[in-house]
Each structure stands twice: as C-alpha cells, then as structure tokens.
Amino acid sequence: MSDAIDLQSTRSGRTYRLIRTFRIGGRLAHEAQDDLGNRCWIKQAPASDEAAIARLRYEAIVLAKLDHPGIVRLLDRGRNRSCFFLVLSQAPGRTLNELLEGRQLALSFVLTIADQLANLLHYLHAQGIICRTLTPSALYADHLGRTTYVDLSMVWDEVSLPDSTEMYGDPTYSSPEQIIGAVVERRSDIYSYGVLLFELLTGRPPFQGSNRGDLALQHLLTPPPNIRELRPDLPQDLVALVDRCLAKLPAQRFPNVTALLETLCAIATGTALEKASLVPR
Structure with missing residues (x-):
C-alpha cells in the first residue's frame, strides 16, 4: 500500500x-x-x-x-x-547555497550569475516589485550560471503598504534601513544584491554573527571586510562595485539597477578582453 x-x-x-x-x-x-x-x-x-x-x-x-x-x-x-x-514550475540546477558550500566560485561563473540577477532585479523593479531580501537559498543556478528566483514569499509591490516595523527574511542579507524598520525601496535590493555578490565571490557573506542582533549591528555600523584580502585576484572595478552596493546609506549606492548593470557590463567586457590578451597567438 x-x-x-x-x-x-x-x-x-x-x-x-x-x-x-x-x-x-x-x-x-x-x-x-x-x-x-x-x-x-x-x-x-x-x-x-x-x-x-x-x-x-x-x-x-x-x-x-x-x-x-x-x-x-x-x-x-x-x-x-x-x-x-x-x-x-521546477527550476533547473541547485540552490546557490548548495553551489557555494563555503567555497569560492570561478569569477566568470559569478559574473554570469551577477548579470542574471541584476537583469532580474531590473525586471522586478520595472513591475513595481521589491524583493526585500535576496538569499542563496531562494535562487537556483544551473551549470551555465542560468539563475532562477524560486522564493518570492518576502516580496511586496510598491502600491502596497508594508509593515515597516517588521524585519523580513534572513538578517544576513537585510539592508541597514530594513533593520531599523524603515520602509524599504529599490536601493535596499541593491544592498542585498551586494551581500549576495560578496558571498559568491568569497564563499562567505560580509557579516557573520551568532544572532540577529549581532548581525543587525554589523549591517548598521561595521564596514564590510576588504574583499581583496579574501580574494586578491578580483578586478579593482568589481571590488568598487561591491563596495558601492554595500554602502550603509541608500544615497551612496547605485541610484538604480540600470546604473548597476552598466557598470557590471563594463567590468565583464574588460575581464573578457584581459583574458583574450593572455591567449598565445
């Protein structure tokens, strides 16, 4: 039976x-x-x-x-x-959590995922949707880096009135303004994107703590670690992009995902050209 x-x-x-x-x-x-x-x-x-x-x-x-x-x-x-x-519908591949498992991923693979995620954010913001938190457990990627957002349980649309007193989702990926109970907007997603990109590049999130309060204080007050000390091979332009995404004040981040995408595209193009120049002729 x-x-x-x-x-x-x-x-x-x-x-x-x-x-x-x-x-x-x-x-x-x-x-x-x-x-x-x-x-x-x-x-x-x-x-x-x-x-x-x-x-x-x-x-x-x-x-x-x-x-x-x-x-x-x-x-x-x-x-x-x-x-x-x-x-x-099912998503192909595995969660980013499973792909990471504390290790650093290949730079080309991370840049593919970063581009996919930025384009996804661009689409969602155009529809008036704010993610509020982007976690590696909510995203799947296949072997080519094609990424799927599978958990939209924390999103809200900009015409709704969210409960601004509640901190949603995993505090590891929450923005400073979300932690203090402010109403989140699109630049909050850019911060969460920066946290996730930091982890994809280094194998660990920028802030780690034993409880929500410890993590909250780090997001509010502690500068992120020097990412190049964790991964020295990163292009300086990519380091600057991550740092700007992780700015404590929304006004110091990229103004929108369009600006983020333009910078990311330039970095990806520069990385590809640098690789091409190293190929023996």
Whole structure:
C-alpha cells in the first residue's frame, strides 16, 4: 500500500502526487507529479494558519503578473480541508547555497550569475516589485550560471503598504534601513544584491554573527571586510562595485539597477578582453 499523498486542485481539477520534501527559501515544499506525469513543485500552508495562507495568496498574485525566464511560474493553486497550496514550475540546477558550500566560485561563473540577477532585479523593479531580501537559498543556478528566483514569499509591490516595523527574511542579507524598520525601496535590493555578490565571490557573506542582533549591528555600523584580502585576484572595478552596493546609506549606492548593470557590463567586457590578451597567438 502506497504512503504517497495526493492533492487535488479546486481550480483546475488536477491531482498532484507528493514525491519528496525539500525547502524553497525558508519554507518546506514538495516535489510532485501531476496526473499527466509532469513534475512540479508545491508550496502549502496549513488550513488553520490564515496568516500563512494570506502570504501564499499574495505570492500567487505577484507570480501571476510576472513573466520572466528567471522566475518560477505559477501553474495552479488549490485548497482543501488540510491546506492551501501553490503549484510552481521546477527550476533547473541547485540552490546557490548548495553551489557555494563555503567555497569560492570561478569569477566568470559569478559574473554570469551577477548579470542574471541584476537583469532580474531590473525586471522586478520595472513591475513595481521589491524583493526585500535576496538569499542563496531562494535562487537556483544551473551549470551555465542560468539563475532562477524560486522564493518570492518576502516580496511586496510598491502600491502596497508594508509593515515597516517588521524585519523580513534572513538578517544576513537585510539592508541597514530594513533593520531599523524603515520602509524599504529599490536601493535596499541593491544592498542585498551586494551581500549576495560578496558571498559568491568569497564563499562567505560580509557579516557573520551568532544572532540577529549581532548581525543587525554589523549591517548598521561595521564596514564590510576588504574583499581583496579574501580574494586578491578580483578586478579593482568589481571590488568598487561591491563596495558601492554595500554602502550603509541608500544615497551612496547605485541610484538604480540600470546604473548597476552598466557598470557590471563594463567590468565583464574588460575581464573578457584581459583574458583574450593572455591567449598565445
């Protein structure tokens, strides 16, 4: 007798068989297979937890209006007596957490991911969506560096009124203004992007602490470590880009993702030209 659990969508009528449990960002999820044999992911909230259901519904509303190859797609949703659930497309590759595992990644691979993430942020900001936190557990990448944003549970759109008194997500990747309870805006995402890029380049985030309070104080008061001491081979322009993203004051960061992308493109082009000049002729 099989112990497999089936969920039926009240929206499409499709049945989904749960195969295994894993995590998407900070939430438990399931790999599943629908009645046509297609593989998918399912995120669910218990029927007794109305706050979790409201958050999942909001994530569904956001996903339904997005269309980008770097974002998981909403395929279906449903509710039964035990839970409310979303059905999502699968992402190729592994989480950035799994790819990192405390080691430094190849510079060319990091630059590919950095470009993909910056373009993803550019798209989301154009749709009026703020990420609020970018964590390696919320992002998948394949062997070519093609990156997919799989956990949008922390995002909000700029027409909504967020609870500015709550610090959302993992404090390792939170901006200083988010930590003090200010309403976050687009340059907060640039800070989180800088934290993640620092980690991709060095194998560790710029700030590490044993508790949320310690991390919060470091984001607010402590300059980030000299990234070149952790990885001496980095181009100076890339070091300057990371430092600018990690500025404590929003006004000292890139004014928008467009400016960030322009700088990143110039760095990538310069790195490629430098490599080409080293090839024997």
